[in-house]
Amino acid sequence: MRIAITGKGGSGKSTVAGTLARHAARRGRTVVAVDADPNPNLAISLGMTQESVETMRPILNALLESGHTHNDPMPDPDDLLARFGLGGPDGIVLVATGKIERPTDACLCCGSHNTTREFFAAIPADDRLVVADLEAGLNDLVWARPGPDDMVLAVAEPSAKSVEIARRACRIAESMGVQRILGVANRAANGHDAKSLHEVLGVEVVEVPYDLAVEEADRLGTAPIDADPSSPAVAAIAELADRVEATASLEG
Amino acid sequence: MLSAMASRLAGLRDMEAGVLAITDHPDDDWKRCRGWLGLVRQAGQLLDLAEGSFKGRVARNLSEEATAHKASLRSALHRAESRVATFDEDVRRLARERLGLRLALVGKGGAGKTATAATLARILARRGRNVLAADLDTNPGLAFSLGLPHDTNGLPAEAVEEHEGAAYGWQLASGLSPDDAVKRFAAQAPDGVRYLGVRKIDEPEKQAARQTVIAVLQILRGFSDPAWDVIADLEAGPTTVFEDYHGFADQILLVVGPEWRSALTARRLLPVIGAIPTLVVSNRWRGADDHAGLVPAVRIPFDPAVIEAERLGLAPLDYCPGSPAVAAIEDLAEHLTTSSELTTTQLTTTDQEVSS
Numbered sequence: 287m288r289i290a291i292t293g294k295g296g297s298g299k300s301t302v303a304g305t306l307a308r309h310a311a312r313r314g315r316t317v318v319a320v321d322a323d324p325n326p327n328l329a330i331s332l333g334m335t336q337e338s339v340e341t342m343r344p345i346l347n348a349l350l351e352s353g354h355t356h357n358d359p360m361p362d363p364d365d366l367l368a369r370f371g372l373g374g375p376d377g378i379v380l381v382a383t384g385k386i387e388r389p390t391d392a393c394l395c396c397g398s399h400n401t402t403r404e405f406f407a408a409i410p411a412d413d414r415l416v417v418a419d420l421e422a423g424l425n426d427l428v429w430a431r432p433g434p435d436d437m438v439l440a441v442a443e444p445s446a447k448s449v450e451i452a453r454r455a456c457r458i459a460e461s462m463g464v465q466r467i468l469g470v471a472n473r474a475a476n477g478h479d480a481k482s483l484h485e486v487l488g489v490e491v492v493e494v495p496y497d498l499a500v501e502e503a504d505r506l507g508t509a510p511i512d513a514d515p516s517s518p519a520v521a522a523i524a525e526l527a528d529r530v531e532a533t534a535s536l537e538g
Numbered sequence: 539m540l541s542a543m544a545s546r547l548a549g550l551r552d553m554e555a556g557v558l559a560i561t562d563h564p565d566d567d568w569k570r571c572r573g574w575l576g577l578v579r580q581a582g583q584l585l586d587l588a589e590g591s592f593k594g595r596v597a598r599n600l601s602e603e604a605t606a607h608k609a610s611l612r613s614a615l616h617r618a619e620s621r622v623a624t625f626d627e628d629v630r631r632l633a634r635e636r637l638g639l640r641l642a643l644v645g646k647g648g649a650g651k652t653a654t655a656a657t658l659a660r661i662l663a664r665r666g667r668n669v670l671a672a673d674l675d676t677n678p679g680l681a682f683s684l685g686l687p688h689d690t691n692g693l694p695a696e697a698v699e700e701h702e703g704a705a706y707g708w709q710l711a712s713g714l715s716p717d718d719a720v721k722r723f724a725a726q727a728p729d730g731v732r733y734l735g736v737r738k739i740d741e742p743e744k745q746a747a748r749q750t751v752i753a754v755l756q757i758l759r760g761f762s763d764p765a766w767d768v769i770a771d772l773e774a775g776p777t778t779v780f781e782d783y784h785g786f787a788d789q790i791l792l793v794v795g796p797e798w799r800s801a802l803t804a805r806r807l808l809p810v811i812g813a814i815p816t817l818v819v820s821n822r823w824r825g826a827d828d829h830a831g832l833v834p835a836v837r838i839p840f841d842p843a844v845i846e847a848e849r850l851g852l853a854p855l856d857y858c859p860g861s862p863a864v865a866a867i868e869d870l871a872e873h874l875t876t877s878s879e880l881t882t883t884q885l886t887t888t889d890q891e892v893s894s
Contacts, residue, residue: 294677295647295774296795325646325775325806327799339802386776388809399777422647422774423677424739431742446851447652447679450688454678454740462742505826507798 287534288406288416290432292459293441294451295422298472301500301510302441303419304331305520308511309527310415311376315534318367318409319374320418321382322402322426328382328419333375333509342372346384346401360401363409375512381405399429406430415534427455437466437533440487444471444479449486456487466533470494470526472519492529494522543604545715546584546760550614553577553762557621567625571633574621576764579640581615583759583786638668639767639874642784644811645793646803647774650821653844653854654793655771656683657864660855661871662767663729670720671727672758672770673735674783676747680735680771685728685853692737693750693757697723710753716760719753728853758786775803779810789874790816794832796840801829819870836873838866 291303303319311317321328321344329339343351345366360366371379383405384398398421406418420426432438438459442452452469459467469491471480480493497519503510511520557573560566588604588611604611622630639662643651652675659671673680673692681690697719701709710719724732736754737746761768770787772778784790790811794804808816820834822841828834843858850857854864 294679295649297648300799323775324777324780325803327802330799336798386780386810387806421777423675425676425744425747425773428739428742428744445845445848446688447677447682447848450678450851454738457740458742504797504799507802 287437287530287537288409288411288418288432288435289437289439289530290406290418290420290427290430291439291441292420292424292427292452292455293422293470294443294445294448297441297443297448297452298470298494299422299441300328300331300419301504301519302439302470302472302494302523302526303417304328304333304509305511305523306527306530307332307378307415307417308376308509309524310417310530311378313527313531315531316414317376317378318371318414318416319378319380320402320406320409320416321380322398322406322418322430323382323421324384324386324398325421326382326385326398329372329374329380330507331509332378332380333512334372334380336507338372342380342382343370344382344385344398344401345370345405346398347387356400360404360408363405366405367409375509399426402426403429403431406432411435413534415530424451424454424458427458432459432462432464434463434465436464437468437530438464439468439470440489441470441472442483442487443473444475444483449483452483453486456489468492468526468529473497492522492526494519494526543584543607545713547607547610547614549715549717549760549762550577550581550584550611553580554614554617567629568632568636571622571625571629572637572764574618575630575633575637576762577618578615578622579637579764579788580760580762581611581618585611585615586785587759635876637764639769639789640787641768641789641791641874642770642772642787643791643793644772644779644784644807645774646795646797646800649774649793649795649800649803650819650838651774651791651793652679652771653683653848654791654819654821654838654867654870655769656680656685657854657867658871658874659684659731659767659769660727660729660853661864661868662769662875663731665871665875667875668763668766669731670724670761670766670768671731671733672754672768673733674751674754674770674778675773676736676739676744676751677773678738681733682851683853684731684733685856686725686733688851690725690733692735692746693719693723693753695749698749698753704752706748706752708749708752710756716757717762719757720761720763720766728856755783755786776807776810779807784811784814787814790814791819791870792816792832793819793821794829794834795822796824796826801832804829804832836866836870838863838870 383401440452484491499514499517503513724734817835841863847857
């Protein structure tokens with residue numbers, strides 16, 4: 287199964303994506319983590335080193351360096367994974383789609399967007415779990431173009447802007463034919479945050495409580511699941527992983 | 539698009555006529571000097587476009603229209619610079635301090651760009667300045683922080699037209715000058731701020747956004763009024779900076795939160811921003827050490843009242859006007875409107891380009 291994780295910048299997409307991927311891998315699932323942000327940093331939430339964030343080569347950058355042009359067909363996704371994937375904790379393989387580094391004449395005209403679309407659409411999910419952490423905002427959701435077989439997680443923190451962007455993400459995902467859309471009420475301070483998010487989104491909502499351990503991990507640039515495995519937010523994302531696992535198992 | 543460029547050159551001539559028309563009054567000297575400074579900036583901006591010095595698909599698209607007019611632009615720039623040089627240094631200083639700001643806010647999502655941009659815009663307006671708040675984010679946000687209705691819309695359909703050669707296929711309507719577009723289409727926001735922006739993504743074809751992005755950038759590149767501040771709030775992350783959405787600005791505010799990833803993003807943005815003078819704004823600051831390589835010009839303290847304003851979708855200036863975060867943004871406003879150093883640096887660069 288493929289999961290696209292979307293939401294406002296700073297709402298907690300990467301924390302949810304990284305922690306969910308780790309929990310799913312520990313449940314025995316083969317997990318491919320896709321960092322679709324042209325400002326890639328998912329490696330941190332997955333528990334990889336801070337250095338790896340800068341040293342890993344995203345697909346688009348690596349292909350362009352080796353003479354690939356936009357007219358060439360995109361190589362097979364599993365071939366790309368073998369060439370550019372980076373092994374992480376619990377057997378997860380991480381791949382980034384593209385990174386904007388500096389002004390350049392190289393054709394990065396779509397940043398990571400087009401590579402995200404081509405890679406996410408082409409990777410066969412089979413019995414793997416593909417977790418894509420999208421760029422902040424709605425644009426990358428449109429680019430990733432999830433479909434009826436995919437799941438979309440719309441992550442929101444308790445701010446009016448974040449909730450409105452998640453609401454739009456749900457409507458956009460619906461109109462793309464996505465059947466499984468879940469809201470994630472991140473940094474929820476009380477039961478009311480998740481409830482009111484559910485009312486606005488009109489989809490089922492998973493609550494991830496506000497958690498000082500996550501805030502501290504964010505400040506230091508570490509993975510919450512390693513920094514404090516028993517913290518309430520990490521535990522809540524474990525429940526999310528159970529739901530995802532139940533859905534994925536149904537598919538065989 | 540050449541007709542659009544011709545109308546901007548006409549705009550420069552109007553600007554020049556406007557400066558010349560300022561009559562002799564004790565107050566006029568700095569106003570006249572500011573008018574010439576504005577003309578220097580505007581001609582320099584258009585000349586940069588003509589020379590293709592901006593990167594990104596969108597900027598290249600804008601520069602195509604300007605290439606046929608380099609000579610006129612150089613001559614306008616040179617005339618205006620000669621005029622500026624005729625004023626005393628203290629008149630020039632006063633004029634520079636009162637020359638409208640051209641600011642763009644960039645940073646990671648959630649760093650606090652939008653709340654800072656909106657609060658700054660309203661504080662400047664309360665000080666009697668004319669302020670245009672420009673929303674370059676295809677996701678909703680700036681209207682919330684300004685205290686506008688949440689469904690406030692961006693540039694209307696009548697301000698844009700379909701054009702085959704334009705990126706995304708749309709541009710500013712022919713015959714509509716950037717200055718007129720602001721007068722006609724910028725919404726009234728609290729404290730007299732005017733709001734103008736791209737329309738928001740709400741469906742998979744993102745038609746509303748596609749139709750308005752180029753037109754809003756054309757307005758920012760062409761808006762010439764030297765008495766107006768322009769504060770633009772960019773979409774999160776590096777993509778729009780890579781596309782040079784910030785290229786109209788002569789100062790950048792790089793907003794960084796306390797998170798390691800927010801600092802990573804800021805450090806990655808610096809080389810993409812390019813040569814434009816950049817101030818680091820440390821937001822939600824909690825007394826911790828500053829991020830390596832990012833010395834803040836201003837520290838906006840962590841402030842639970844601002845978090846609550848965000849929860850409610852209210853402007854910080856309405857919800858918590860006396861809060862420490864708002865006080866820090868008042869300091870930022872003070873810094874931006876009294877420090878002439880950065881403007882001087884920019885004008886010196888322009889001088890060198892002209893003489894070479």
